[in-house]
Amino acid sequence: MKIKDRLAIYFTLASTLMLLIVLSATYFVFSKFMESDFFDRLSDRTRVTANLYLEADEISTDALRRNRNQYLDKLNGEFIRIYDAQNNPVFIDDNSSTWDSQMIEKIRQQGKVRFKNGSSQVVGIFYRDNQGDFVIIASAVDQSTFYRLEKLKTVMFFIFMIIFVVLLLSARKIAAHILKPLGIFIEEVKQIKSNNLDFRVQEGTNKDEINLLAANFNKLMEHLEQAFVLQKTFIANASHELRTPVTSMMIGAEIALSRERSVEDYQKALNSILEDAEKMNGIITGLLGLAQADVEYASANLEDVSLTAMMLTIQEEWSRRAHAAELILKFDAKHQQDLTVSANPTLLKIAFNNIIANGFKFSDDKAVRCSLNDESEGFIIRISDAGPGIAEADRPFIFEPFYSAAIKQEKHGTGMGLFMAKKIISLFKGTLVLEDSGSHGSTFKICFPRL
Structure with a gap:
């Protein structure tokens, strides 16, 4: 059963249950009101009977009966009895219905029952008169109320059925309207194939x-798209990049x-083979590192990472490397203890090291400068080198896999470093861009939102 049908049924059942409770309460209150009203009418009968038979002493019994029958309509199954102090019926010569002494005494004690x-x-009253103390009991069947209640039940039944049908139809319509975005979402999901993973469903404006x-x-499609892009890139480029060396x-x-060749020629050949092997090793390492980044991000728990502490650790690690130039750090002293982001520290360190390694490589191991500041747009890290800069023609492609300006400059690059760095930083809601620094080195700007 579809969700909209279930919602319509649940809504209709809940609404009709409330309606049934309201109708039942209305019926009960109405029946009790009619019952109380009929008791009041019987009470009036007892008082009228007392006035006719007990107060009018000079009028004969037959005359009283004629006046009563003339001015009072007889109720259905009506019986009226007057009992004297000895609990004997008086005035009315009809013994077809009598009440026992226990009931008569109860009326005397309570005054009205x-x-x-x-x-x-049945209504019974105790009445004091100059002729003595009397008990007057009147009983009747409220046939008109029974008739009205039966009519009311019939009307309520038809009203209940009509409202039930209207609620069911309107609930289906309302459910269909509410779930319309879900239907659109399902239809859009059906359009997604392996060749259009960049397609995104409409998110709408309602925050539901x-x-x-x-x-x-x-977000899931974005992650899958990145995985498929990596796969397609590997298939399209890895075979060529690996086959070449x-x-x-x-x-x-x-x-x-x-x-037969000289020792010098063999050495040149071996050196050439060694260079190709190192290049192939770099490509394989880059591919494995990128795959490991995907695996670690999918399984890792994010934690608060101090950017200041991480950059100090990276500076110390680079200082221990052979032939490494100096990594110069500059912090915003006022906020250096508060610059914390939510990330995987291992992956974040890989991203920073890739950018720093590029800076050393393109500047021939000259100093690389790194600044960390708290600015209006977030936590900003700028990594600058003293190399020749990146040509205008290369800038649109520097974050693509297997594209490397280092290859043109014979720096033995694999084109994976910046791609991996941008991918990792974006996973933690950060951005990586190349700032315009002309031909005086390159400056990469990393921005992380505040926690």
Whole structure:
């Protein structure tokens, strides 16, 4: 059963249950009101009977009966009895219905009694007169109320059925309207194939569960798109990038073995093979590192990372490397203890090291400067080198995998460092951009939002 049908049924059941309670309460209150009203009518009968039979002493019994029948309509199943102090019926010569002495004494004690006797309602009063003390009891069947209640039940039944049908139809319509964004979401999800993973579903403007579902689905698609891009990039480029050094190694080895050569020639051939092997090792390392970054991000728990402490650790590690130039740090002293981001420290260190390593490589191991500041847009890290800068034609492609200006400058780059750095930083809601520094080195700006 579809969600909209279940919602319509649940809403209808809840609404009709409340309606049933209201109708039942209305019926109960109305029946009690009619019952009380009929008791009041019987009470009036007892007082009228007392005035006719006990107060009018000069009028004969037959005349009283004629006046009573003339001016008072007889109720359905009506019985009126007057009992004297000895509990004997008087004035009315009809013994078809009598009350026992226990009930008569109860009326004397309480003054007035109301109760139901089967389908009849009974009212008894104690009346003092100059002729003595009397008990007057009147009973009758409220047939008109029974008729009204039956009509009311019929009307309520038809009203209940009509409202039930209207509620069911309107609930289906309302549920369909509310779940319309979900239907749109489902139809858009059906359009996603392996060749259009960049497609994103509409998130809408309502801050509801469907909007939250769409937003989280888009985040999932972004992660899947990155994984598929990596896979396609690996298939499209890795084979070529790996085949080139392997082919070069094979050709160099075949040429070296084609005839007897001098020791110097063999050394040149081996050095060439070693360079190709190092290049291939760099490519493989970059690919494995990128794959490991995906695995670690999927399984790692984020934690608060102090950017100041991490940069000091990186500075210390670079200072211990052989032939490494100086990494100069500059902090915003007022906020250096508060610059904390939510990230995986291992991955974040990989991203920073990739950018710093590029700075040393392109500047021939000249000093790399790193500043850390708290600015209006967030926590800003700038990493600057003293190299020749990045050519205008290369700037749009520097964050693409397997693209490296270092290859053109014979720096033995693999084109994976900046791609991995940008990918990792974006995973932690940060941004990495190249600031315009002309031909006087390169400056990379990293921005993290505040926690």
